[in-house]
Amino acid sequence: MLGKYVLFFYIKLFIVVNAILLGIVSSYALAELLFLFKEKSANIAISYLLNLLPISFFYLLPFSAVITMMILLKHIFSKKLDLIVQSFGVSPLKFLLNIILFLVFVSFFNLIMSFDVYPESNKNLYSIEKEFKKRQEVEDLIVRNAWFFKEESGERIYINFQFVDIKDGNIAGVFLVKSSKSNILEVIQSDRGSWKGDIILLPIAKVWNIKEGNFVAKGISIKLFEIKNAQPIGEKVEHISLHQLLLLYSLGKRVGLNYHLYLSEIIRRFLSSLSPIAIGITVMSYAIKRRSILAGFLSFVPAFFFYWFSFVLTRFFSESVSFNPLYGLFAYIPLVILSLKGLYYLGKGFRV
Known part of the structure; x- marks a missing residue:
């Protein structure tokens, strides 16, 4: 009692x-x-x-x-x-x-x-x-599962990242589609890479040239836009659910x-x-x-x-x-x- x-x-x-x-x-x-x-x-x-x-x-x-x-x-x-x-x-x-x-x-x-x-x-x-x-301070942010679009010289580039660390520029899970009008010209896939300034560097990428019908694995660079432009959709690790943290932990461990x-x-x-x-x-x-x-x-x-x-x-x-x-x-x-x-x-x- x-x-x-x-x-x-x-x-x-x-x-x-x-x-x-x-x-x-x-x-x-x-x-x-x-x-x-x-x-x-x-x-x-x-x-x-x-x-x-x-x-x-x-x-x-x-x-x-x-x-x-x-x-x-x-x-x-x-x-x-x-x-x-x-x-x-x-x-x-x-x-x-x-x-x-x-x-x-x-x-x-x-x-x-x-x-x-x-x-x-x-x-x-x-x-x-x-x-x-x-007053805003620049903070460590990450981007998850985001699509970006760029149009240049009549070609459209659609690129998806499973993960982007805006602070150090590390990226993972890259999938890119290049098209002109209604035709797909090229598909690029890579497990990991880096984003420095407006250049994306992929040390090992799978490249399918749809027009020529061939496939190669090589290191390539892609000009996109400044990485700081991705900040508006960035997140801090404190914003991520436990389920997503476990997925990112697994992804990061897999791709290094x-x-x-x-x-x-x-x-x-x-x-x-x-x-x-x-x-x-x-x-x-x-x-x-x-x-x-x-x-x-x-x-x-x-x-x-x-x-x-x-x-x-x-x-x-x-x-x-x-x-x-x-x-x-x-x-x-x-x-x-x-x-x-x-x-x-x-x-x-x-x-x-």
């Missing part, structure tokens, strides 16, 4: 804390809209907030969960509920198990949402900023592109979604072990550091040094140890 009371109290606090944090985010967003956007309207503001708030909830969960837990534990300590429970021989783990299960539920909810919903919100948010913000970038994004989504469990258990155990809210907040610092360091390291390895981003998880091991140690403390009892 006491466990249910604690759970309901925690959920009410959790809602209030998140409402306050998201209210702060909303205020900042509205100020940004007022001063940094070229166009200001109620529709833009509503659309901006509706896409920003889910993303904010996702990334602020470690903070909101811990703040809520500290408020709850302060209430428990002030009412001496922990001492009452201890007198009946009930371990802290059993007493607060519902809180941990609630964190597990919210974390897995976030994980499921990170497959499709959060990436779509991120993409919508980016589109709004790109269209209405006054930097597939580590897509693996790192998958890892980062799992880290962001599930870390509140490990961080929450660590903070809870230290606060209860020392019966001190300050000890709980102090334990949050290293716990969050290990999570964030691993989060950053997985992307750094994939982008900067082309290492397997799984190596970034080594920085996460101390947090796993802290949380397992915390579970041990919680299961053993208050006086350790």
Whole structure:
């Protein structure tokens, strides 16, 4: 019965804390809209907030969960509920198990949402900023499964790319059709290549000359247009659904592109979604072990550091040094140890 009371109290606090944090985010967003956007309207503001708030909830969960837990534990300590429970021989783990299960539920909810919903919100948010913000920065973008068209000297070129990395110019899955009037003149297919300036370089391409009826495999170059012109349809890896990330990872591995970038994004989504469990258990155990809210907040610092360091390291390895981003998880091991140690403390009892 006491466990249910604690759970309901925690959920009410959790809602209030998140409402306050998201209210702060909303205020900042509205100020940004007022001063940094070229166009200001109620529709833009509503659309901006509706896409920003889910993303904010996702990334602020470690903070909101811990703040809520500290408020709850302060209430428990002030009412001496922990001492009452201890007198009946009930371990802290059993007493607060519902809180941990609630964190597990919210974390897995976030994980499921990170497959499709959060990436779509991120993409919508980016589109709004790109269209209405006054100052724009050039960012790392990719293009997926896009068709481009060019007409020159009476010939039409239709070219499709499965993948284009606008930052480094790597391309994959090239399919080109050259036609004149209603006649197809040439078909070109290549697994990989590069796009430098307005030139596409294909080291190995299959070329079918329809008019002459022959086929050759050779390296060719194609003049198209500047790669920067593809930016309007570009996406960031944060905008891509988990299903598409897995497809791009498979494609990149097959044709020799930097597939580590897509693996790192998958890892980062799992880290962001599930870390509140490990961080929450660590903070809870230290606060209860020392019966001190300050000890709980102090334990949050290293716990969050290990999570964030691993989060950053997985992307750094994939982008900067082309290492397997799984190596970034080594920085996460101390947090796993802290949380397992915390579970041990919680299961053993208050006086350790």
